[in-house]
Amino acid sequence: MSRADRERHWASIGESGSTAGIRLMLAIHERLGMGVFRAVLAPVTLYYWLRRPLARRASREYQHRLRHFCPGVRLPRLATLAHFTSFGTAMLERILALHGRLDLDRVRVMDRDRLAAAIESGRGGLIVVSHLGNHEICQLLGRLRPELSMSLVMHTHHARRFNALFDDIERPMAVELIEVSDMGPATAQRLQARIAAGGFVVIAADRDPIEQHARRRDISFLGATAPFPEGAFWLATLLRCPLYFLICARHQGHYHVHFESLGDGADPSRRERSTWIATAMTLFVERLEHYCCRYPLQWFNFYAFWHARSATPEQRVPESSGS
Amino acid sequence: MSDHPLSELERDVAHMIIDALELEDISADDIDPQAPLFGDGLGLDSIDALELGLALQKRYGIRLDSDAEENRDHFASLRKLSALVAERRTD
Numbered sequence: 001m002s003r004a005d006r007e008r009h010w011a012s013i014g015e016s017g018s019t020a021g022i023r024l025m026l027a028i029h030e031r032l033g034m035g036v037f038r039a040v041l042a043p044v045t046l047y048y049w050l051r052r053p054l055a056r057r058a059s060r061e062y063q064h065r066l067r068h069f070c071p072g073v074r075l076p077r078l079a080t081l082a083h084f085t086s087f088g089t090a091m092l093e094r095i096l097a098l099h100g101r102l103d104l105d106r107v108r109v110m111d112r113d114r115l116a117a118a119i120e121s122g123r124g125g126l127i128v129v130s131h132l133g134n135h136e137i138c139q140l141l142g143r144l145r146p147e148l149s150m151s152l153v154m155h156t157h158h159a160r161r162f163n164a165l166f167d168d169i170e171r172p173m174a175v176e177l178i179e180v181s182d183m184g185p186a187t188a189q190r191l192q193a194r195i196a197a198g199g200f201v202v203i204a205a206d207r208d209p210i211e212q213h214a215r216r217r218d219i220s221f222l223g224a225t226a227p228f229p230e231g232a233f234w235l236a237t238l239l240r241c242p243l244y245f246l247i248c249a250r251h252q253g254h255y256h257v258h259f260e261s262l263g264d265g266a267d268p269s270r271r272e273r274s275t276w277i278a279t280a281m282t283l284f285v286e287r288l289e290h291y292c293c294r295y296p297l298q299w300f301n302f303y304a305f306w307h308a309r310s311a312t313p314e315q316r317v318p319e320s321s322g323s
Numbered sequence: 324m325s326d327h328p329l330s331e332l333e334r335d336v337a338h339m340i341i342d343a344l345e346l347e348d349i350s351a352d353d354i355d356p357q358a359p360l361f362g363d364g365l366g367l368d369s370i371d372a373l374e375l376g377l378a379l380q381k382r383y384g385i386r387l388d389s390d391a392e393e394n395r396d397h398f399a400s401l402r403k404l405s406a407l408v409a410e411r412r413t414d
Binding site: 181182183184185186187188189190192215234235238239270 | 344345369372373376377379380386387391398
């Protein structure tokens with residue numbers, strides 16, 4: 001990766017916002033309430049909006065593509081600033097949700113029957129999520145259905161940030177975190193054990209993987225190709241389990257949870273896997289597009305999404321090589 | 324055909340690899356126990372490694388540690404993998 005590439009890669013841009021700053025914002029929310037939080041969030045957001053030209057540009061590009069892709073979409077004036085504000089609010093909501101302090105009554109499962117069927121099948125599965133909306137809010141669903149066990153797969157790089165955020169505050173509710181530095185045979189075994197017990201493994205599938213050798217596929221997203229990681233989709237075929245798509249987005253004071261099937265990884269034979277993966281990935285990206293149009297300002301990938309490194313030829317590297 | 328005859332366990336592990344990865348045109352005796360399984364040798368890739376991990380668990384009840392460095396060593400060749408099986412099998 002060249003220096004310029006590294007600067008563009010989302011992992012190095014991070015999630016914008018120092019841990020100390022986030023703690024301060026949390027304290028404000030805690031002691032002074034939502035009204036004051038919003039009042040303070042406005043200048044903070046403005047500060048980031050002014051100081052993060054790359055993120056601002058990414059937001060503008062996303063909105064530009066979105067306007068072309070779904071002409072009916074309605075964006076406010078100063079839409080990139082609104083986009084940043086939406087992100088700030090989402091950060092708070094994520095933390096509140098993980099601490100169990102978000103009111104469960106505000107969560108509306110739009111696909112209740114599908115979710116129930118997935119749980120009751122007893123087969124568990126892989127759930128791909130994205131940085132559209134706030135999938136962490138779904139950890140609250142465990143309270144609604146105790147048998148819904150969700151383990152969140154997170155790259156070590158993010159797990160450190162994630163944990164750092166909670167170190168001094170209060171430990172969040174039990175979010176089972178599976179920390180992965182590189183997807184290898186040991187990790188595959190761990191995930192299989194979770195799924196065999198009827199559990200669900202949650203994994204993000206919209207961000208370009210950090211590892212150079214990770215497999216990715218170029219797929220048309222909002223009118224132009226962008227690289228998407230294959231990892232989660234391969235896993236579904238290896239673990240021979242159902243594959244689902246989940247998003248949770250804010251809508252008029254509520255959180256809407258959408259839960260859909262992307263296929264069954266047990267269906268394809270070894271030879272059919274690649275085709276199956278292509279189909280599932282395309283479906284995933286189509287659903288992402290659909291929900292981007294529906295929740296336009298909740299797309300939280302503030303980096304040059306379409307310009308990340310594109311697919312490299314398949315590389316034959318076993319676990320951890322090259323790291 | 325390899326110059327090195329396989330032990331009974333190596334043959335068993337070789338069958339596991341062939342079955343798990345559906346290597347149709349390869350028999351157990353075609354695998355040189357000391358040749359690399361990945362890259363130049365048998366030409367397996369990172370996805371195959373995941374599959375082998377799952378097969379090891381299923382067939383021999385072996386739970387791998389997360390130590391990637393160590394795994395790389397275990398997966399280096401048929402002989403190394405067989406040594407792991409001999410040591411850690413719980414079936």
